[in-house]
Amino acid sequence: MSRWRDLPSLSALRAFDATAQSGSFAEAGRMLNVTHAAVTQAVRGLEAELSVALVRRAGRTVVLTEAGERLAKALDAGFGAVEAGVAALREAEARRVVRVTTTTYIAETYVMPRLPGFWAKHPGVEVALSPSPEKIDLGREGFDMAIRALTDGWVEMPDEEIRPLCRSRVVAVCAPSLAASGLAPQDMPWVIGNANHWELAEIAGTGLDIARLKRVDMGSPHLELQACRQGLGAGTATEIICRDDLEAGRLVELPLTGLPVVTYAVVLPRGPRRPAVQAFAAWLRTIF
Amino acid sequence: MSRWRDLPSLSALRAFDATAQSGSFAEAGRMLNVTHAAVTQAVRGLEAELSVALVRRAGRTVVLTEAGERLAKALDAGFGAVEAGVAALREAEARRVVRVTTTTYIAETYVMPRLPGFWAKHPGVEVALSPSPEKIDLGREGFDMAIRALTDGWVEMPDEEIRPLCRSRVVAVCAPSLAASGLAPQDMPWVIGNANHWELAEIAGTGLDIARLKRVDMGSPHLELQACRQGLGAGTATEIICRDDLEAGRLVELPLTGLPVVTYAVVLPRGPRRPAVQAFAAWLRTIF
DNA sequence: CGTGGAACGAAAGTTGGTCTTACATGTCGC
DNA sequence: GCGACATGTAAGACCAACTTTCGTTCCACG
16 A cells, blocks of 8 residues: 555665765766766755765765665665566567467468578577467467458457558469369369368359369368379469469469458557567568 | 666556556556556556566456566565665664764753753654764764854854854853852862863963962863852853853852853754754754 | 866756546446 | 446646756876
């Protein structure tokens, strides 16, 4: 109820502490980035408030009185603890990993391969990419950011900031060999996880009959694209993910319409952001 | 060289500490005698400076994050030490005795007998009267004040404040019986310490021949006056000291001229003053 | 001895951090 | 649904803290 009730001004205490440490008003001023006059005023005020002489001014030099000596000791310990606490916090925050959650395949197929480029610029910053269920409370779960593929019509939550990275069409692709086989898309095998309702919904939008589709479940997004390249079946992906494969002729696009366009975006919880988080988010923009 | 170099604003840390203790911005504001808005702003600023979320705002309540918890712990210890140090100092100062030095007889013969009156008003304040050599550095020796008899022409030192109490003539006195003996002052025995150059100088001012004086050395001022009363010899004193004796007829004044007039004064070191010192100095004015 | 450098002292002026004010929003208990 | 009580935000006010300026003292050095 009253810890602060009758405590002298903290800045005055700080000025005295600096004076005690340096043994000089001028030097204390330098430590605190203020003028000597500011320090003398503060110490004077402190002495007045406590009704005790804390320093003895002997000409050009300043020495602590016995009372000042005792107070200085207590302040040194106290402020030292405060300083240590803040320093420890800063230290811990600086070396904490950047935790990124993602609900799409973009991380594994696009971000991860480029991570070395980030580490080259920011050595020492640990980044943890972790796949997570779609809807997640970033702050609550301790994540620093999310990379999400937003379909049109998304709305920003009040406690989240969304920074769009790029827009990319969802395309259906398959190996050139499979395309050359003459099979219609409806008759091709499709590399799609059984549990992936989102991707199934995408394909349904093209008019294909999902129920009649022959599906191949690879278990992992990264393997899926690999499977497509090897001709095991057709699949969907965003253009940006398979751009290289398309250009290199490892994959070709199937002429399906009705596939959506998604916006890749980084989602950051509102509030203070660590430099490492800021850096990673900024770097993400550069690679898209 | 750099303890304070990169420390957040102390008032922000204080605001956060209060918030952590009370678990509420509003309550913290009450503790610090500020509005809740001031606290929220301070905590927000602190979070921004440290780039760390310290509290989680969940509707109407506020809970600390893990980082906040750790910082709060450190701050609690740190500020606690500061607070304890200040409190200890205040405590020690409050119960420290008031040390008064005096170079004259006034203390023993006038102040001491009236001390009970001071203690009646200010119980618990210890007062130490101590006789000391004439010139003394109050601050250096740890005295709170001096009671001195100043001869005219005194000048105030730069680091001392002089508060005149009263002016009093120096008078030569003796017992009525001695006065009735018919002896001239020059032929009377004089109760004067051999080492007391000041008093000897006083008498020399009256034209008496000190060298031819028959002197009685009692060793203590208090005994000297007593010796005069008992007729052992004549002596000098200020009027205020022997007023009662003169009125009661225990002493009579010798018709000597050329004796000085002194100003009793309390001398206080400049700078902060404890309440007890202030009180004693104020009380001194009331008894003169 | 005087001259320059470096420290403290005092007073007046200025500024920016801190606080208040005012209003909006959100949550809980009834 | 309403009142009580919490937090959020913005804009302006205020005052403590700081700078500036000038003076003084002390010491080192040629």
